[in-house]
Amino acid sequence: xxxxxxxxxLYLSILLLIPYSYLVWQAKQGIDAFLLSHxxxxxxxxxxxxxxxxxxxVLLEVAMGEHRQEPILTADRVNIIPPSVFDLLGAKDAxxxxxxxxxxxxxxLEGNTNVTEKLAGVLGLSYQPEYLDYFYPKQCxxxxxxxxxxxxxxxxxxFTVQRTADVSEVKFKVKSLDLAxxxxxxxxxxxxxxxxxxxxxxDFAVTLSDISLLQxxxxxxxxxxxxxxxxxxxxxxxxxxxKASEHLLALEENAPNAVAQFLFVPQQIxxxxxxxxxKKFSQIPMDPxxxxxxxxxxxxxxxxxxxxxxxxxxxxEALISEAIENKEPVxxxxxxxxIAAKPIENRVLxxxxxxxxxxxxxxxxxxxxxxxxxxxxxxxxRSVILLQRKFKGKTVAPxxxxxxxxxxxxxxxx
Numbered sequence: 001x002x003x004x005x006x007x008x009x010l011y012l013s014i015l016l017l018i019p020y021s022y023l024v025w026q027a028k029q030g031i032d033a034f035l036l037s038h039x040x041x042x043x044x045x046x047x048x049x050x051x052x053x054x055x056x057x058v059l060l061e062v063a064m065g066e067h068r069q070e071p072i073l074t075a076d077r078v079n080i081i082p083p084s085v086f087d088l089l090g091a092k093d094a095x096x097x098x099x100x101x102x103x104x105x106x107x108x109l110e111g112n113t114n115v116t117e118k119l120a121g122v123l124g125l126s127y128q129p130e131y132l133d134y135f136y137p138k139q140c141x142x143x144x145x146x147x148x149x150x151x152x153x154x155x156x157x158x159f160t161v162q163r164t165a166d167v168s169e170v171k172f173k174v175k176s177l178d179l180a181x182x183x184x185x186x187x188x189x190x191x192x193x194x195x196x197x198x199x200x201x202x203d204f205a206v207t208l209s210d211i212s213l214l215q216x217x218x219x220x221x222x223x224x225x226x227x228x229x230x231x232x233x234x235x236x237x238x239x240x241x242x243k244a245s246e247h248l249l250a251l252e253e254n255a256p257n258a259v260a261q262f263l264f265v266p267q268q269i270x271x272x273x274x275x276x277x278x279k280k281f282s283q284i285p286m287d288p289x290x291x292x293x294x295x296x297x298x299x300x301x302x303x304x305x306x307x308x309x310x311x312x313x314x315x316x317e318a319l320i321s322e323a324i325e326n327k328e329p330v331x332x333x334x335x336x337x338x339i340a341a342k343p344i345e346n347r348v349l350x351x352x353x354x355x356x357x358x359x360x361x362x363x364x365x366x367x368x369x370x371x372x373x374x375x376x377x378x379x380x381x382r383s384v385i386l387l388q389r390k391f392k393g394k395t396v397a398p399x400x401x402x403x404x405x406x407x408x409x410x411x412x413x414x
Contacts, residue, residue, distance in 0.1 A: 023088050024049060027057050030091020031080075037095060043067055046078070055085030072118045076110035100161045100191075107156045116148045132217070134243045135259055137235030140221035148213065151178050166191050180211040204273040214266035229264055236260035253396070255307055262302040270301035349407045354379045357409060362386070364399055365406040372399070373410065 028049050035044050047061035057080040065071035082088065087101045094100065113119045117128065129146035136144055155174035162169070168191040174182040184206030190199040221227060227235070237256040262269075300307045349362065354376055363373045364386075374386030374397075383398040384407075 033095040079107040081105040144217040272299040
């Protein structure tokens with residue numbers, strides 16, 4: 001009797017393994033077809049594929065990286081959660097014909113990377129440790145942590161696929177003790193064409209909270225250098241202005257203080273992008289850099305305070321052109337005095353004459369064919385700084401003389 005019972009249980013186990021093995025095989029066919037048919041900018045491999053008791057796909061020992069190179073990203077486990085176990089049937093054919101489930105979730109457990117910059121590059125982002133040099137007080141730069149090595153995280157993403165429009169709406173959450181808690185949403189258009197194919201992102205918004213990297217850096221800076229709040233904020237503002245001046249960037253009027261206040265208590269960053277449909281990040285020209293926020297449709301909120309990412313106060317009232325400083329009167333007439341005495345009218349100006357018209361409205365014909373107008377804020381040896389009305393407020397932007405074809409003085413507005 002015991003032998004009969006044992007054989008019965010054995011046969012039942014074998015019978016149960018047949019549909020399980022078939023579903024695992026179907027899932028593997030679908031996963032492999034998806035990875036082969038989509039270009040993620042790097043290879044994605046896994047050691048084991050299983051199904052758990054709820055029908056979810058479990059990938060173990062996942063690695064992402066270039067062929068035969070050190071992985072850019074590893075994860076102990078990735079869970080792929082379809083609407084139903086029956087969605088695994090014919091998964092390969094579904095991938096080939098771009099017939100994805102209407103809803104699918106992906107969970108990454110114990111993710112890790114030792115090459116944060118490379119991972120950011122694969123994702124179409126840019127991160128350099130030197131970025132923090134632009135904002136932290138100069139005194140802090142020798143004590144703060146700039147590189148994120150290793151970066152450990154866990155996260156989840158929910159994909160809702162609109163089959164007819166080939167659009168995937170994505171909501172995601174990532175938790176990292178080394179960086180921050182990150183949540184957000186986006187749309188992947190032309191989803192079936194892959195990351196480096198014809199797909200592009202729109203309606204992208206992301207929130208960073210519990211920003212441990214910045215929190216730890218600020219506390220370390222305050223403790224090791226014995227800085228108080230006032231000194232920290234003043235030093236941060238000074239560093240931002242210095243870096244902006246070095247690179248001919250402009251800062252929105254309240255930006256330096258807002259950034260410094262945020263770094264002192266870095267709680268939350270909200271970022272929204274409104275990029276032109278069909279345009280990838282790689283297709284957006286990043287020069288001149290002060291126009292990047294306009295091109296990206298970038299909105300930024302630091303600790304609930306809106307901030308325009310536009311630079312302001314570049315070498316304000318400094319580096320007066322040698323031509324105007326040292327110019328000798330011609331035939332007994334001081335040309336600069338004569339210019340100042342003339343009634344203001346539309347006329348072409350030379351760059352050495354701009355100092356005489358600080359605060360006046362001018363029009364710039366740029367070599368790229370564009371025409372911009374604004375009020376002269378300051379002049380230096382390389383550029384004229386214009387006050388303009390943009391982004392629902394006042395901004396100050398530099399225009400290099402090498403990019404200017406003609407400068408015209410404009411009549412005052414009546």
